[in-house]
Amino acid sequence: MHLELIGLGKTFADGKQSREIPAISSVNLRVEQGQLVSIVGPSGCGKSTLLRIISGLEKSFEGKVLLDGQEIVKPTNDVGLVFQQYALFPWRTMCENIEFGLEIMGMCKEERRAIAEKYIHLFGMQGFEDRYPCQLSGGMQQRVAIARTLIMNPKLVLMDEPFGSLDSQTRNDMQEFLMDLRRERNDTILFVTHNVDEAVFLSDRIVVLSKRPAKSLRIFELIAPHPRDRTSKESNDIRREVIGILRQERISPSPAAN
Amino acid sequence: MWRYLPVLLVLCFWQILCFLGTVPNYVLPSPIEIMEGLGTLLTTGMPPGHLLHNHILYSLYRVGWGFSIACALGIPLGLLMGWFPLFHRVLSPFVELIRPIPPLAWIPIAIVWLGIGIRSAAFIIFLGAFFPLLLNTASGVLSVNPILIDAARTLNATQKDIFFKVLLPGSLPSIFVGMRVGMGVAWMTLVAAEFSGVKDGYGLGFMIMTARDIQKPDQILAGMLIIGMIGFIIDWLFRAWESKIRPSV
Numbered sequence: 001m002h003l004e005l006i007g008l009g010k011t012f013a014d015g016k017q018s019r020e021i022p023a024i025s026s027v028n029l030r031v032e033q034g035q036l037v038s039i040v041g042p043s044g045c046g047k048s049t050l051l052r053i054i055s056g057l058e059k060s061f062e063g064k065v066l067l068d069g070q071e072i073v074k075p076t077n078d079v080g081l082v083f084q085q086y087a088l089f090p091w092r093t094m095c096e097n098i099e100f101g102l103e104i105m106g107m108c109k110e111e112r113r114a115i116a117e118k119y120i121h122l123f124g125m126q127g128f129e130d131r132y133p134c135q136l137s138g139g140m141q142q143r144v145a146i147a148r149t150l151i152m153n154p155k156l157v158l159m160d161e162p163f164g165s166l167d168s169q170t171r172n173d174m175q176e177f178l179m180d181l182r183r184e185r186n187d188t189i190l191f192v193t194h195n196v197d198e199a200v201f202l203s204d205r206i207v208v209l210s211k212r213p214a215k216s217l218r219i220f221e222l223i224a225p226h227p228r229d230r231t232s233k234e235s236n237d238i239r240r241e242v243i244g245i246l247r248q249e250r251i252s253p254s255p256a257a258n
Numbered sequence: 259m260w261r262y263l264p265v266l267l268v269l270c271f272w273q274i275l276c277f278l279g280t281v282p283n284y285v286l287p288s289p290i291e292i293m294e295g296l297g298t299l300l301t302t303g304m305p306p307g308h309l310l311h312n313h314i315l316y317s318l319y320r321v322g323w324g325f326s327i328a329c330a331l332g333i334p335l336g337l338l339m340g341w342f343p344l345f346h347r348v349l350s351p352f353v354e355l356i357r358p359i360p361p362l363a364w365i366p367i368a369i370v371w372l373g374i375g376i377r378s379a380a381f382i383i384f385l386g387a388f389f390p391l392l393l394n395t396a397s398g399v400l401s402v403n404p405i406l407i408d409a410a411r412t413l414n415a416t417q418k419d420i421f422f423k424v425l426l427p428g429s430l431p432s433i434f435v436g437m438r439v440g441m442g443v444a445w446m447t448l449v450a451a452e453f454s455g456v457k458d459g460y461g462l463g464f465m466i467m468t469a470r471d472i473q474k475p476d477q478i479l480a481g482m483l484i485i486g487m488i489g490f491i492i493d494w495l496f497r498a499w500e501s502k503i504r505p506s507v
Contacts, residue, residue, distance in 0.1 A: 052408075055412050057411060075412045075413075076414065079412070080412060083405055087408070088409075089406060089427070089428075091430065100423075103423075104410075104413055104414055104423075149412075152413065
């Protein structure tokens with residue numbers, strides 16, 4: 001499996017002034033099987049839009065998204081998306097949320113319940129099956145959302161700042177949980193975050209995007225084995241460099257201003 | 259139950275005022291006289307022979323028809339209005355123009371069209387319940403977080419799946435609000451619709467108007483009490499139903 005982004009671009013129409021605002025301009029990227037690639041960039045630079053395009057949710061954009069050479073133009077079971085705000089169905093129990101995709105496929109109740117139970121076990125969430133999302137902690141809700149996506153066994157998992165609204169302790173727990181999960185399943189993950197520490201802790205590669213219109217500025221290859229030491233010299237060096245690029249981006253004049 | 263103590267005190271005060279003759283009982287009967295009036299409605303009937311439970315059954319029958327038709331039309335149309343912006347734009351002007359007409363103002367034309375009887379009464383009740391149902395359902399669909407639709411789409415949901423598995427359950431709380439408000443309006447409308455004449459001689463509105471004709475304020479007030487209590491019980495049933503099928507929150 002591999003993902004290729006070729007000259008990906010997106011402009012939004014500004015209704016009021018009837019002009020086009022470029023959000024992303026020609027992003028090229030290749031993600032190989034089993035990699036975790038992080039995308040970091042200044043806030044509002046179009047990272048989420050990038051994931052929406054790859055997931056097939058956006059209708060109009062420039063360039064191509066190729067998954068194993070096949071162009072993606074609409075949502076498919078091959079690409080899963082995990083949202084920052086969890087996006088769980090509040091009227092469904094945890095188990096019913098996790099089963100949603102299988103239910104859509106038309107799988108019978110016993111069968112999908114059995115598969116969901118496996119994921120609930122793998123995710124360490126036994127005993128909460130019949131709880132509703134509002135009765136679960138933020139970390140647990142995001143685990144349910146991840147399980148709901150992974151149960152479809154997508155070839156590519158997109159995560160849009162999945163731990164962005166968690167407190168820092170839960171965030172660290174979830175990062176470690178994700179690493180454990182990768183040892184178990186070897187998913188290919190494209191991970192958007194604004195948190196440089198998180199990117200350095202998790203990723204095989206980090207792609208740094210510029211501010212709007214986003215293009216890729218720099219790619220870092222991280223080779224330190226997992227589990228990583230968050231405070232090692234190697235981690236710190238990369239962190240310092242990434243933060244430096246992002247700061248430079250913030251203070252440089254915006255091309256959209258003229 | 260202590261919170262009903264003030265009500266009890268007011269009832270005692272009221273009874274004392276009537277006992278002392280401060281308020282003449284042809285204007286305001288005492289609580290005990292109202293209870294006696296209720297007894298008369300149950301045993302003798304108003305007009306005599308037309309017993310209370312039959313009045314209740316006829317009224318519920320009319321409301322049942324009007325409300326059912328309002329649900330059958332209002333909920334699907336509301337869902338469509340929320341889901342298709344074009345449909346919303348086409349239907350809204352009609353809603354805006356027709357909704358401000360009070361349902362009771364339709365009584366004369368309803369009688370011209372449908373005659374006096376169950377059909378015109380059901381039509382008036384339908385008009386009262388329809389708009390709260392329609393508008394609450396539509397706003398329920400619009401209030402479903404778009405991110406839930408995106409999530410469903412990334413899990414390969416078709417338009418049909420999104421409608422039945424996301425929009426419908428997502429707007430259910432608003433649909434329930436619509437049903438409760440619609441039923442409340444329907445019940446209020448019913449009694450007034452029955453003032454204007456019913457063919458079969460039954461109905462709670464008809465009953466209290468007949469009691470007025472023969473100067474029986476105790477039976478009027480007893481009838482009002484029953485009308486209020488039934489409205490309360492219906493609303494309570496809706497809330498119980500809602501909490502049964504929507505056990506979260």
